[in-house]
Amino acid sequence: xxxxxxxxxxxxxxxxxxxxxxxxxxxxxxxxxxxxxxxxxxxxxxxxxxxxxxxxxxxxxxxxxxxxxxxxxxxxxxxxxxxxxxxxxxxxxxxxxxxxxxxxxxxxxxxxxxxxxxxxxxxxxxxxxxxxxxxxxxxxxxxxxxxxxxxxxxxxxxxxxxxxxxxxxxxxxxxxxxxxxxxxxxxxxxxxxxxxxxxxxxxxxxxxxxxxxxxxxxxxxxxxxxxxxxxxxxxxxxxxxxxxxxxxxxxxxxxxxxxxxxx
Amino acid sequence: xxxxxxxxxxxxxxxxxxxxxxxxxxxxxxxxxxxxxxxxxxxxxxxxxxxxxxxxxxxxxxxxxxxxxxxxxxxxxxxxxxxxxxxxxxxxxxxxxxxxxxxxxxxxxxxxxxxxxxxxxxxxxxxxxxxxxxxxxxxxxxxxxxxxxxxxxxxxxxxxxxxxxxxxxxxxxxxxxxxxxxxxxxxxxxxxxxxxxxxxxxxxxxxxxxxxxxxxxxxxxxxxxxxxxxxxxxxxxxxxxxxxxxxxxxxxxxxxxxxxxxx
Amino acid sequence: xxxxxxxxxxxxxxxxxxxxxxxxxxxxxxxxxxxxxxxxxxxxxxxxxxxxxxxxxxxxxxxxxxxxxxxxxxxxxxxxxxxxxxxxxxxxxxxxxxxxxxxxxxxxxxxxxxxxxxxxxxxxxxxxxxxxxxxxxxxxxxxxxxxxxxxxxxxxxxxxxxxxxxxxxxxxxxxxxxxxxxxxxxxxxxxxxxxxxxxxxxxxxxxxxxxxxxxxxxxxxxxxxxxxxxxxxxxxxxxxxxxxxxxxxxxxxxxxxxxxxxx
Numbered sequence: 001x002x003x004x005x006x007x008x009x010x011x012x013x014x015x016x017x018x019x020x021x022x023x024x025x026x027x028x029x030x031x032x033x034x035x036x037x038x039x040x041x042x043x044x045x046x047x048x049x050x051x052x053x054x055x056x057x058x059x060x061x062x063x064x065x066x067x068x069x070x071x072x073x074x075x076x077x078x079x080x081x082x083x084x085x086x087x088x089x090x091x092x093x094x095x096x097x098x099x100x101x102x103x104x105x106x107x108x109x110x111x112x113x114x115x116x117x118x119x120x121x122x123x124x125x126x127x128x129x130x131x132x133x134x135x136x137x138x139x140x141x142x143x144x145x146x147x148x149x150x151x152x153x154x155x156x157x158x159x160x161x162x163x164x165x166x167x168x169x170x171x172x173x174x175x176x177x178x179x180x181x182x183x184x185x186x187x188x189x190x191x192x193x194x195x196x197x198x199x200x201x202x203x204x205x206x207x208x209x210x211x212x213x214x215x216x217x218x219x220x221x222x223x224x225x226x227x228x229x230x231x232x233x234x235x236x237x238x239x240x241x242x243x244x245x246x247x248x249x250x251x252x253x254x255x256x257x258x259x260x261x262x263x
Numbered sequence: 264x265x266x267x268x269x270x271x272x273x274x275x276x277x278x279x280x281x282x283x284x285x286x287x288x289x290x291x292x293x294x295x296x297x298x299x300x301x302x303x304x305x306x307x308x309x310x311x312x313x314x315x316x317x318x319x320x321x322x323x324x325x326x327x328x329x330x331x332x333x334x335x336x337x338x339x340x341x342x343x344x345x346x347x348x349x350x351x352x353x354x355x356x357x358x359x360x361x362x363x364x365x366x367x368x369x370x371x372x373x374x375x376x377x378x379x380x381x382x383x384x385x386x387x388x389x390x391x392x393x394x395x396x397x398x399x400x401x402x403x404x405x406x407x408x409x410x411x412x413x414x415x416x417x418x419x420x421x422x423x424x425x426x427x428x429x430x431x432x433x434x435x436x437x438x439x440x441x442x443x444x445x446x447x448x449x450x451x452x453x454x455x456x457x458x459x460x461x462x463x464x465x466x467x468x469x470x471x472x473x474x475x476x477x478x479x480x481x482x483x484x485x486x487x488x489x490x491x492x493x494x495x496x497x498x499x500x501x502x503x504x505x506x507x508x509x510x511x512x513x514x515x516x517x518x519x520x521x522x523x524x525x526x
Numbered sequence: 527x528x529x530x531x532x533x534x535x536x537x538x539x540x541x542x543x544x545x546x547x548x549x550x551x552x553x554x555x556x557x558x559x560x561x562x563x564x565x566x567x568x569x570x571x572x573x574x575x576x577x578x579x580x581x582x583x584x585x586x587x588x589x590x591x592x593x594x595x596x597x598x599x600x601x602x603x604x605x606x607x608x609x610x611x612x613x614x615x616x617x618x619x620x621x622x623x624x625x626x627x628x629x630x631x632x633x634x635x636x637x638x639x640x641x642x643x644x645x646x647x648x649x650x651x652x653x654x655x656x657x658x659x660x661x662x663x664x665x666x667x668x669x670x671x672x673x674x675x676x677x678x679x680x681x682x683x684x685x686x687x688x689x690x691x692x693x694x695x696x697x698x699x700x701x702x703x704x705x706x707x708x709x710x711x712x713x714x715x716x717x718x719x720x721x722x723x724x725x726x727x728x729x730x731x732x733x734x735x736x737x738x739x740x741x742x743x744x745x746x747x748x749x750x751x752x753x754x755x756x757x758x759x760x761x762x763x764x765x766x767x768x769x770x771x772x773x774x775x776x777x778x779x780x781x782x783x784x785x786x787x788x789x
Binding site: 031032033034036037073074075076077078103106107108109110146195196197198199240241242243244245247248 | 558561562565566569570574575576577578579580582583586587590604773774775776777778779780781782
């Protein structure tokens with residue numbers, strides 16, 4: 001693996017512009033904690049979120065959506081069944097789908113569920129280092145939802161996972177790494193304050209899902225999704241007094257983001 | 264159908280004052296995405312929200328609540344069963360109930376569920392144009408949760424639905440229309456920014472539910488609920504930098520709204 | 527019972543400092559309405575929230591968490607089963623667990639569930655006066671989630687409940703009372719505006735759960751949790767225009783709170 005490559009502001013601006021034009025319909029099957037924030041992030045960027053969770057409807061909907069997000073944060077058995085239906089229908093309809101393996105590693109049910117899903121060819125996988133290490137089978141345990149590892153420690157696992165599944169894999173941390181198993185991109189920015197607001201990672205996975213629906217190079221599209229979020233995050237942090245004022249500022253920054261700011 | 268009539272600020276102020284005095288207990292069976300925002304909107308207006316969802320408890324609670332909201336945004340089979348229990352108990356206890364048919368049309372399970380509920384005499388139905396058209400049987404398909412139609416296109420369907428069910432029907436859009444099948448009221452205001460914040464429509468349905476509990480003319484009470492929300496929305500938009508700062512500003516405006524502002 | 531004792535700012539600061547050092551992993555099994563706010567409150571204070579709800583996983587997780595919160599606000603039968611598994615595993619692993627008996631009294635299913643849980647030796651119980659009165663068997667009915675009683679009216683019931691269960695019992699209201707059945711502490715502060723924002727009480731229960739994990743005197747640790755929240759609440763109220771601007775200001779205040787402010 002070569003040195004990670006940066007992504008230029010011009011490329012990010014191009015994909016953001018495509019996203020706003022296409023306004024992808026993002027079918028979010030995500031955890032109960034972050035549903036509202038996830039929807040608001042997609043809306044602020046000009047996307048069209050929809051949360052549909054009953055098994056039959058979820059299958060119906062993932063076939064017409066532009067992308068499907070599977071986030072296992074508050075997985076239950078019935079939600080897992082609905083997710084399997086939705087992924088199956090998405091695969092049949094060529095709807096790209098994204099996996100967010102929240103807290104995989106330390107918890108058995110979700111770990112087995114996520115590993116089982118990997119055969120269904122996700123377009124993207126987004127997790128922190130501990131999650132990517134666990135999902136790729138390199139580490140068996142974890143504790144809670146926060147990463148016990150630096151993002152750098154999971155680059156090799158991410159590459160392996162990308163090759164094995166065909167997905168673009170994103171490892172987020174102080175620096176985000178994005179790989180398709182061949183190329184490796186890096187995305188700077190963001191701020192530690194973002195880890196003090198619930199759902200910034202989960203919302204990124206939803207934005208990644210939306211960007212998988214765009215024409216162009218999927219690797220660069222997904223890295224652009226990461227940069228859109230990290231750019232808004234660092235700008236919002238600069239004018240916040242804490243995690244409370246960060247959240248509205250972050251949504252405003254996503255709303256206002258343009259090529260000039262990204263350059 | 265005659266020309267739609269406006270509703271005066273004085274009437275809106277009167278119903279808002281009644282609402283604050285009575286502080287109706289609003290039993291919300293709503294979708295997972297908007298629960299927090301819905302509760303906060305009702306609290307900011309002086310109402311008393313409560314989310315009770317287990318079938319037996321939901322029936323027990325809807326009998327003592329002042330109004331019951333049924334919103335099918337994230338419907339599941341078990342939630343649908345609990346809603347049926349709650350609606351049954353509400354009808355027996357003469358608790359007015361409101362239907363928000365989120366995304367009805369494109370999704371089979373919820374569409375059949377909502378049509379089935381119509382025989383239980385809702386006091387109010389609140390949806391966007393696509394939802395009202397679909398619920399009344401005039402259009403079969405939809406895509407996602409956003410309306411594909413202008414509100415005006417659904418006035419005839421709303422009138423038909425009101426006559427068929429006995430409900431006051433609200434079609435929301437750039438202008439909101441409110442009808443009992445005979446009279447047609449229109450409510451101006453609001454702003455496009457409100458469509459970039461998840462739950463503004465769903466929260467309106469909860470406010471409508473609270474206003475169905477007030478003494479007086481239900482048609483005007485419900486139009487007043489719409490105007491309260493559109494007035495706070497346009498004022499919050501005027502001092503927002505985007506959808507992030509809109510949400511707290513909107514709640515503050517609801518909290519501060521008075522007769523002078525509404526006039 | 528003697529005169530309630532105040533808790534000094536120095537003691538509160540000490541426990542807050544311990545909390546930030548230890549960053550307890552708080553397993554929240556809470557209601558659907560307040561999940562996001564609860565997580566954000568814990569994150570703003572430096573804690574580590576995690577919401578895990580499937581029965582098998584919940585048991586696995588409560589055994590490794592530093593504290594477990596059971597909040598019955600939107601209880602369902604399957605969630606109740608998962609909570610029982612989690613509490614059982616917590617007891618076996620000596621993980622302290624906290625009960626928030628939302629709306630107990632008026633609703634049969636949750637009332638029986640909470641009474642059944644009392645034998646599993648909660649470390650803490652946090653409710654409003656109506657809930658504590660109902661849980662201790664002194665009042666049978668209630669209406670909605672707001673207290674029909676002043677906190678003072680439930681001091682005797684709280685004392686009885688503490689002696690019966692071994693828990694520290696918190697009755698919240700204009701003044702909060704905290705008792706282990708022998709000593710009684712009182713915590714001033716907060717503001718009426720906090721009752722117009724959904725989840726302030728539920729989030730307090732989550733913070734209490736985190737503070738039960740700290741070394742020291744559990745009674746004073748829990749009273750400190752109450753004071754941390756009431757102090758941030760009164761400061762946030764002072765710079766808010768309503769319940770909308772309160773919420774971000776409150777999280778910022780929690781983030782910034784230090785010994786100087788608490789003194």
